[in-house]
Amino acid sequence: MTAxxxxxxxxxxxxxxxGRVTPQLIYQLESYIPKGRLFLTQSQLHARDVVHACAHSGVDSIFAGGGDGTIVDTINSLYELxxxxxxxxKVGALRLGTGNALSHWLNNPDPKxxxxxxxxKTPHLLRTLRMVEAEETLFPFAGLGVDAAILNDYNKVKRKGKNxxxxxxxxxxxxxxxxxxxxTIPAYLKRSRTEVRIINIGAPAYRIGPNGEEIGxxxxxGDTLYEGMCSMVGCANTPYYGYAFKMFPFASSLQQRFQLRIIDMNALQxxxxxxxxxxxxxxxxxLHDFYADRVRVIFKDxxxxxxxxxxxxxxxxxxxSIAEQPIDMIAQA
Structure with a gap:
């Protein structure tokens, strides 16, 4: 990090x-924002157009407000340029989402x-970050398996609980x-874990020791990092999921690699x-952890x-894969 x-x-x-972007919030924030530099976006495509217009206008920094998805969309829209x-x-994350994973990592207070x-003009810190990339989309963290299943079930619970x-x-x-x-857990109790093979297709990768050190x-x-049963495969270059859940404690250790985590636990464990x-x-x-910069993940199911x-x-x-170019993120000092 640099000042x-x-x-x-x-x-x-x-x-x-x-949900947290209300007329009252907008009124509270307007006094801190240069005239004509506050934008409310109605869709992902609209947001992309606004991000591109702001970047081409020569602004130094863009603060994005919404959930982690909004911040990730802003980063991807900038990366296209x-x-x-x-x-x-530079990208700032305003804490207006549900889990606020990036805001936790950047130590951000409430938006106001x-x-x-x-x-x-309070001094800030700059965190230069190379995101992870899959299918031409950048992200700070991702997962296949039980974590995504919990997210799917959460969306169902939230819809069912409305009103x-x-x-x-x-x-x-x-x-x-x-x-x-x-x-999620009751469903996973009724079925076995699935088979996965993970192949290193980048620079040499290393297993991670208990204190974040490279071991072995x-x-x-071309070599296989892992082959066997698993409940989840995840990767990240930031440590947190939402709500400060530190799923990837070693993710920010190396600029040129991400943390790959394989969980081979059953539902009760x-x-x-x-x-x-x-x-x-x-x-x-x-728990199997690795530092890598490019891997191929192949599941049986x-x-x-x-x-x-x-x-x-x-x-x-x-x-x-690790992204080819870094993004500058604004953090609190």
């Missing part, structure tokens, strides 16, 4: 469909306080735990270990898939 000084040459883009502009704007600090007596319990972290313990011999291009895993302190013989905390259907095969 940086805020400038007045910035824009704020808010997802108008986000990497060969057109000499330098891409974040923009107040920026306008008052019901338990609506408040069906949202947020309570909703995720409700989905996991009433839907290098795993060369996973349920017993949720809370130590939450803090990033879980070490277990059925179709697996639920999520990227950046957004459900993304099902995949049987997928390639994860």
């Amino acid at each position: 940086m000084q805020p400038s007045d040459n910035f824009a704020v883009i808010l997802n108008a469909n986000a 990497r060969n057109e502009l000499p330098q891409l704007p 306080e974040a923009l107040r600090r920026w306008k008052s 019901s007596w338990y609506e408040s319990a069906s949202k947020g972290v309570c909703g995720y735990l409700l989905a996991a313990y009433t839907r 011999p290098a795993i060369q291009n 996973m349920s017993y270990n949720v809370f130590p895993a939450w803090t990033g302190g879980l070490r277990h013989p059925k 179709d697996m639920p898939y999520q990227l950046g905390g957004e459900a993304a259907g099902y995949r049987k095969e997928l390639t994860f």
Whole structure:
């Protein structure tokens, strides 16, 4: 990380469909934003057009507000311009989502306080980050298996709970735990784990030791990193899932590689270990961690898939790579 000084040459883009983007919030934020630099977007395509217009106008920084999906979409829209502009704007994440994984990592306060600090020229930090990429989409974290299944079940619980007596319990972290313990884990108790083979197709990869160190011999291009049963395969270059769940404690250790994590636990083992895993302190013989920059993941069966905390259907095969160009993220000092 490097120190940086805020400038007045910035824009704020808010997802108008986000539940926390209200007229009251907009009124509170307007006094901290340069005139004509606050944008409310109605769709993913609209947001992409606004991001491109802001970048071409020469702004130094873009603050995006919504869920992690909104921040990831902003990063991807900027990344499309990497060969057109000499330098891409820096990206700030306004804490307006549900899980706010990126905001936790960047140590961001609430949006009003974040923009107040920026306008008052409070020193900030710059985190240069090479995202993970799959199917031409960048993301800070992704997973195939039980984590994506929990997300799918959470979306079902939230829809079912809307306008019901338990609506408040069906949202947020309570909703995720409700989905996991009433839907996902019981379903996984009734079926076996699936087979997976993961091949290194990049630079030499390494197994990760309990303290984040590289251990054992290098795993060369073309060699198999892992072959066997699993409940989940995930990768990231930021440590958190939503709600400060530290799923990838070593993800930010190396700029040129991401952390690959394979979980080979059954449903009961996973349920017993949720809370130590939450803090990033879980070490277990059925947790397999690697540093890599490009891998091919091949499952026997179709697996639920999520990227950046957004459900993304099902995949049987997928390639994860480190992005070729970094993105500058704004963090609190």
